[in-house]
Amino acid sequence: MKNIYLIQLTEGGSGIWHFPYSVAMLQSYCQTISKIKENYKFNIIFRIETNFKQFVENLDNPFLIGYSSYLWNSKRHLHIAKYVKELYPDCINVIGGPSFPNINQEDTELFFNQNPFIDAGVSGEGEKAFSSILLKLLNNEKLDRHIRAERIDDLNAIPSPYGDIFQELKEKNKDIEFECTIETDRGCPFKCAFCDWGSLTQQKIKQFDIDRVFFELNKMSENKIPKLQLASANLGIFKERDYEIVDYLCSLHEETGYPQRLTESGVSKTPNNKNSNLKIRKRLKNAFKEYYHSPRMFLQSSNEEVLKNIRRVDTYRNELELFKDDNYRTALELLFPMPGHTYDRFIDDAISHITDNQFITNVMPVMMLPNAPMNDKLYREKFNIKTVSVTWGELMAVYPQMDEVVETVNLLISFNDLPFNDTKKCWMFLWIINSFYNLKKIKNFSLSMSELNLNEKNSIQTNISDVFFNKTNQLVNDTEYTHKDIFIKFQDFLETDFNVISHMYDKLKELLYKEDLVTFKICNRPYLFYDETFYDHYEKDLHQTMKRFFNAL
Numbered sequence: 001m002k003n004i005y006l007i008q009l010t011e012g013g014s015g016i017w018h019f020p021y022s023v024a025m026l027q028s029y030c031q032t033i034s035k036i037k038e039n040y041k042f043n044i045i046f047r048i049e050t051n052f053k054q055f056v057e058n059l060d061n062p063f064l065i066g067y068s069s070y071l072w073n074s075k076r077h078l079h080i081a082k083y084v085k086e087l088y089p090d091c092i093n094v095i096g097g098p099s100f101p102n103i104n105q106e107d108t109e110l111f112f113n114q115n116p117f118i119d120a121g122v123s124g125e126g127e128k129a130f131s132s133i134l135l136k137l138l139n140n141e142k143l144d145r146h147i148r149a150e151r152i153d154d155l156n157a158i159p160s161p162y163g164d165i166f167q168e169l170k171e172k173n174k175d176i177e178f179e180c181t182i183e184t185d186r187g188c189p190f191k192c193a194f195c196d197w198g199s200l201t202q203q204k205i206k207q208f209d210i211d212r213v214f215f216e217l218n219k220m221s222e223n224k225i226p227k228l229q230l231a232s233a234n235l236g237i238f239k240e241r242d243y244e245i246v247d248y249l250c251s252l253h254e255e256t257g258y259p260q261r262l263t264e265s266g267v268s269k270t271p272n273n274k275n276s277n278l279k280i281r282k283r284l285k286n287a288f289k290e291y292y293h294s295p296r297m298f299l300q301s302s303n304e305e306v307l308k309n310i311r312r313v314d315t316y317r318n319e320l321e322l323f324k325d326d327n328y329r330t331a332l333e334l335l336f337p338m339p340g341h342t343y344d345r346f347i348d349d350a351i352s353h354i355t356d357n358q359f360i361t362n363v364m365p366v367m368m369l370p371n372a373p374m375n376d377k378l379y380r381e382k383f384n385i386k387t388v389s390v391t392w393g394e395l396m397a398v399y400p401q402m403d404e405v406v407e408t409v410n411l412l413i414s415f416n417d418l419p420f421n422d423t424k425k426c427w428m429f430l431w432i433i434n435s436f437y438n439l440k441k442i443k444n445f446s447l448s449m450s451e452l453n454l455n456e457k458n459s460i461q462t463n464i465s466d467v468f469f470n471k472t473n474q475l476v477n478d479t480e481y482t483h484k485d486i487f488i489k490f491q492d493f494l495e496t497d498f499n500v501i502s503h504m505y506d507k508l509k510e511l512l513y514k515e516d517l518v519t520f521k522i523c524n525r526p527y528l529f530y531d532e533t534f535y536d537h538y539e540k541d542l543h544q545t546m547k548r549f550f551n552a553l
Helices: 021-030 034-039 052-057 074-087 105-114 126-138 164-172 197-201 210-222 239-256 277-291 304-309 317-323 343-350 377-383 420-436 438-444 446-451 456-478 483-496 500-511 518-524 532-552
Strands: 002-007 016-018 040-045 062-068 092-096 120-123 146-148 177-182 227-230 261-264 296-300 330-336 359-365 386-391 408-414
Touching (some): 002 021, 021 040, 021 126, 021 164, 034 126, 052 074, 062 074, 062 126, 074 092, 092 126, 105 120, 239 277, 261 277, 330 343, 330 420, 343 420, 343 483, 359 518, 408 420, 420 438, 420 456, 420 483, 456 483, 456 532, 483 500, 483 532
Parallel strands (some): 002 040, 016 177, 062 092, 092 120, 227 261, 330 359
Antiparallel strands (some): 386 408
């Protein structure tokens, strides 16, 4: 038997790790082919608790190693592959997953030139492509360097990995629990420039049989899974079917308490009368309550120029009122920066629902994914896109090898009409409204306080926010000032004046695009990073600074 290792390093904390779904699907399909099952032994690796070299030295005569690579593990996978080729020159390294670059031919060639220890790369759906690699090697056939996988017509030909493979991994890792992923379908018909989902799965959506989905959901409940992710790019697009799946999931949670928590990858981008988005969100929130995040609407932007540039169709903006509910807030998710953004356009996005307590805005930094249409050479040149590399830094497990290699992501920072300094200024505008205005909104919407773990410790911060909120609204009501006017004037004040708030402002601005992704979380949710000692010490100065600003108006 030839030893096959399938490596998908995931992340974990507090004894909970992500189930290596992608490589488990590879193994599950390959083992349906008798010739492969008779000649290969599979070993799945998702966590390494030694340094990389020691891990590679302990491998048992590896014949081939497959790596499923994405943002959070791609550099570590390459590090391992290099050691493998040094210690086992005849071992075959095959890489796949969204981080294997294939949208530009020169990027693919550069990847192989920089990583000569990689023997082959697979782009597209991996299950059938990987099995064909194993069969070719049994016949002593030469592998192509770049293997472009064809779409899989019948997804149900891939057995669920939540049978024997899942149980075997559970048995081998009794010290942890798994967070799990389920696909209800695969593919995306949209071609959003910032996303690699449509380009990687070649658009058309194909469904897993609903009985298979129910089987996997039952497994999540039976095994008391603490968190489940529904990996559909357009949950709700199959109006009746998707709601039936969600309703079944909710019933399991209501009956057993499991899966305990839930998140989803995407929602349907079709018009609301053609999908079940609203119905699904209400059912999920009513069933999971605090164990389901605030329902999210992925707006990305409300600006027509930006939406045109990113090839995004706006189907939500005029129907957002439908998603209001007295029992929860709805999160409006934006992406920034994107081609077409300017300082003024971003501000309009950020404050578009500033006075509505039931909406909260969340802005995500745009990552340049290797295979997103935005990374196409002609697209980058058209908009003069510039990027910078920052540390991934999210949920990274702390093991000895983390000193050897650091995972990074490329973030967009500027375009033709948006210089880098304006990009940082936009993020700091977001910090301002979330630090000094939106906190009052959250406080007014009582359910949000417990959801965000806000308590008496934030009292000084909330008091400062109350002052800004009340003074701003008073000026808007009594004068010709708009919210936008006051927020911009406050930002200009912080950029030109020396005071305790401008010190906080400058310190955070300096960290943007230099530290890891946590800096952007601070801009979105500064109240989650409350420094009690600082606020206690500077309480008087904070109030005096606020008073001085409003007196100047």
